[in-house]
Amino acid sequence: DGGITQSPKYLFRKEGQNVTLSCEQNLNHDAMYWYRQDPGQGLRLIYYSQIVNDFQKGDIAEGYSVSREKKESFPLTVTSAQKNPTAFYLCASSSSTGNTEAFFGQGTRLTVV
């Protein structure tokens, strides 16, 4: 089945630790995105990438880092510099620049204690 996969679904970490969230797609999409969602709020864009080895900061990039070494993969690292990392993280992909039809993963709920 074609789709976009995020893992794990739930993640717990201690404060001060870096943690990496996985996002893989087999849709052959060029564009990939990471969002953060807090309870009762909309989605906020963290980073986005349109091609391999290139990515751009979104609205709330501070405390996060990404890489795009392969077309299929766009991992997100939540660093210890992120002041409030507990949230629901969503990854998405779309076929090309300018296409606003995106496909989302099921999300990773990160809890930092």
Add this chain to the structure above:
Amino acid sequence: LAKTTQPISMDSYEGQEVNITCSHNNIATNDYITWYQQFPSQGPRFIIQGYKTKVTNEVASLFIPADRKSSTLSLPRVSLSDTAVYYCLVGDMGPGGYNKLIFGAGTRLAVHP
């Protein structure tokens, strides 16, 4: 910041038609209008996309007036399972001409028995 404005919430009853309007006064000539649905603890799901006039699929209809400064998502005969958050998006070009896919706060639709 999102380029769209939607009502924060709406209430409806089973079997009624629901219309959710989105304002996008600064829509660019090349922008499409895209609507998503999100259930709790899930990623958003693409519903419908249009450029002008009317688009209909098995789930919803999208009405876009000639000036394209607003759009209306129409859900026919809603059921309890249509209770969700609905987001309206238009293009939002970032550096390099890449589309950022910025989500606003969305409209929380509650369908009552």
